[in-house]
Amino acid sequence: MRILVTGVNGQLGRELCPMLSRLGKVVALGRDGCDLGNADEIRASVQQLQPDVIVNPAAYTNVNGAETDRERAMAINGVAPGIFAEEAAKMNALFLHYSTDYVFDGEKAGEYLESDATNPLNVYGATKLAGEHAVMAAGGRSLILRTSWVYSAHGANFVRSILRLAAEREELSIVDDQVGAPTSTPDLARATVRLIEQCAGVSPADFPSGIYHATAAGHVSWCGFATEIVKLAGKSAPVKTQQVKPIPSASYPTPAQRPMNSRLSNQKLHDVFGFNLPQWQSSLEEVMHQIGATVAR
Ligand SMILES: NC(=O)C1=CN([C@@H]2O[C@H](COP(=O)(O)OP(=O)(O)OC[C@H]3O[C@@H](n4cnc5c(N)ncnc54)[C@H](OP(=O)(O)O)[C@@H]3O)[C@@H](O)[C@H]2O)C=CC1
Numbered sequence: 001m002r003i004l005v006t007g008v009n010g011q012l013g014r015e016l017c018p019m020l021s022r023l024g025k026v027v028a029l030g031r032d033g034c035d036l037g038n039a040d041e042i043r044a045s046v047q048q049l050q051p052d053v054i055v056n057p058a059a060y061t062n063v064n065g066a067e068t069d070r071e072r073a074m075a076i077n078g079v080a081p082g083i084f085a086e087e088a089a090k091m092n093a094l095f096l097h098y099s100t101d102y103v104f105d106g107e108k109a110g111e112y113l114e115s116d117a118t119n120p121l122n123v124y125g126a127t128k129l130a131g132e133h134a135v136m137a138a139g140g141r142s143l144i145l146r147t148s149w150v151y152s153a154h155g156a157n158f159v160r161s162i163l164r165l166a167a168e169r170e171e172l173s174i175v176d177d178q179v180g181a182p183t184s185t186p187d188l189a190r191a192t193v194r195l196i197e198q199c200a201g202v203s204p205a206d207f208p209s210g211i212y213h214a215t216a217a218g219h220v221s222w223c224g225f226a227t228e229i230v231k232l233a234g235k236s237a238p239v240k241t242q243q244v245k246p247i248p249s250a251s252y253p254t255p256a257q258r259p260m261n262s263r264l265s266n267q268k269l270h271d272v273f274g275f276n277l278p279q280w281q282s283s284l285e286e287v288m289h290q291i292g293a294t295v296a297r
């Protein structure tokens, strides 16, 4: 099996490569190998490599930056996924893509279903939603995993930001009125491997193409998540933070608005594929072990 992976220097791409290499030959594309802003480069890469599977974790993920960089965010998040999906469909390759809780406005009281209406509050969410539509319009065998609050032992993420701040500050002020499921890259990469194993041989006629929510089980506010990060960090490294103070979103103004409710039901994933991701707390412990004491220094 030949597997093309994009965004291999990102947090999820970096986790995927070694795990996917157990399934076949991985061809890893970074920005220099293929610029996702260039449709011709995408088509040429896919046609040259003739993959059986394409996995696309590359994205424009700077949520605040996207507010003033709409065109670039749209090219990478909204257009490129559709081109990959079209090329995959032509060669009957399997296409795996990732999307976000930020396609929703967070107004729903309970967990969001895949069938719920979308209404992104920010440019990043709007561009990711356009990407979902483009992938579905291309036809072919494709799975879109909508996940949330992704973190990893490497790259830019909330866990590493909090560890950095906890080493510097006595008190952290963190928003407490946005709730979601922090999801680790090891969990997402394992889910991806499992889906490819289950799907590789499925014919186009039987293939369950579509959107699947795939987040860690449970939910927490950003403040609750930060509190747990600081607690775990304190076990292995000196931490300055004595207090993690809950604040409302209104007290933490940002260029991009975020949804208050990011909870996604994972029932469909379980019904169709027979598994769910673990609880967020155990996965956070796994990643904190990977980080060790070094980052908190
Ligand atoms: N991070 C999160 O909290 C969440 C992420 N997601 C989705 O999950 C997926 C994985 O996210 P994550 O691993 O966190 O993302 P990262 O930002 O860590 O990595 C994205 C990668 O995409 C690459 N990239 C960006 N622009 C281009 C381009 N023009 N050409 C080629 N490569 C490019 C980046 O390259 P470079 O390193 O050179 O900049 C980077 O390596 C994405 O689809 C994201 O939207 C969903 C929910 C939450």
Ligand SMILES: Cc1cn([C@H]2C[C@H](O)[C@@H](COP(=O)(O)OP(=O)(O)O[C@H]3O[C@@H](C)C(=O)[C@@H](O)[C@H]3O)O2)c(=O)[nH]c1=O
Pocket: 061, 062, 063, 100, 101, 102, 147, 148, 149, 150, 157, 158, 161, 172, 173, 174, 175, 178, 222, 252, 258
């Ligand atoms: C660092 C910091 C953040 N915050 C808040 C801001 C924000 O509401 C929340 C999380 O901050 P972040 O910068 O990680 O948020 P953000 O980059 O918006 O995270 C999102 O990224 C994209 C790519 C996604 O797809 C989403 O699922 C989500 O993970 O914490 C504080 O309140 N205090 C702080 O000191």
Ligand SMILES: [Mg+2]
Pocket: 061, 062, 063
């Ligand atoms: Mg961010």
